[in-house]
Amino acid sequence: DAKTTQPPSMDCAEGRAANLPCNHSTISGNEYVYWYRQIHSQGPQYIIHGLKNNETNEMASLIITEDRKSSTLILPHATLRDTAVYYCIVRVGDDKIIFGKGTRLHILP
Amino acid sequence: EPEVTQTPSHQVTQMGQEVILRCVPISNHLYFYWYRQILGQKVEFLVSFYNNEISEKSEIFDDQFSVERPDGSNFTLKIRSTKLEDSAMYFCASWGQGTTDTQYFGPGTRLTVL
Numbered sequence: 001d002a003k004t005t006q007p008p009s010m011d012c013a014e015g016r017a018a019n020l021p022c023n024h025s026t027i028s029g030n031e032y033v034y035w036y037r038q039i040h041s042q043g044p045q046y047i048i049h050g051l052k053n054n055e056t057n058e059m060a061s062l063i064i065t066e067d068r069k070s071s072t073l074i075l076p077h078a079t080l081r082d083t084a085v086y087y088c089i090v091r092v093g094d095d096k097i098i099f100g101k102g103t104r105l106h107i108l109p
Numbered sequence: 110e111p112e113v114t115q116t117p118s119h120q121v122t123q124m125g126q127e128v129i130l131r132c133v134p135i136s137n138h139l140y141f142y143w144y145r146q147i148l149g150q151k152v153e154f155l156v157s158f159y160n161n162e163i164s165e166k167s168e169i170f171d172d173q174f175s176v177e178r179p180d181g182s183n184f185t186l187k188i189r190s191t192k193l194e195d196s197a198m199y200f201c202a203s204w205g206q207g208t209t210d211t212q213y214f215g216p217g218t219r220l221t222v223l
Contacts, residue, residue: 042217043200043215043216044214045214046212046213046214094140094159094164094204096142096157096165097152097202099152101151
């Protein structure tokens with residue numbers, strides 16, 4: 001089973017920041033937090049990952065709490081193309097990815 | 110940007126036939142994976158492959174499935190005798206090494222078993 005808990009769905013207005021929460025209270029010290037998304041039936045797309053520091057790239061920001069038991073993915077200016085299922089995953093390096101049900105994000109025009 | 114490619118994008122086959130799904134991982138990656146997604150369900154892990162051997166496989170990956178890296182660039186998934194329940198999207202993924210790297214997925218092959 002997935003080691004994370006995410007809300008099943010969220011709505012966000014276009015142009016606003018989308019904040020997607022994830023709980024991973026049993027995360028181990030060597031496990032990273034990864035975020036992927038899947039648009040319709042396309043292949044899962046990597047977004048960002050981090051260990052304990054906050055991370056930012058051209059797609060998103062990842063905020064990890066100090067105790068590492070939860071994190072938030074932030075899409076700063078959501079567009080209609082960001083409508084997708086977002087998966088929060090914890091894992092180490094070469095480990096397989098165990099996908100949960102993720103959060104279905106609806107961007108509203 | 111390097112990417113994982115998969116062929117064909119859609120494969121239709123008759124029940125009991127053999128199919129081979131092909132993947133070209135990112136060139137300097139060393140770890141390779143197959144996942145599948147039945148319509149409307151979660152993405153499920155099938156098998157991981159490293160150093161020319163299977164490193165882990167799931168319960169789904171039974172004797173009807175096999176993987177191979179025949180020529181150093183392609184990574185294939187073979188289903189020997191397809192069943193109706195094998196109909197799904199099949200995704201290949203590859204991973205390099207290092208904590209800054211991650212698994213990258215291909216676009217998938219839609220397998221339809223009639």
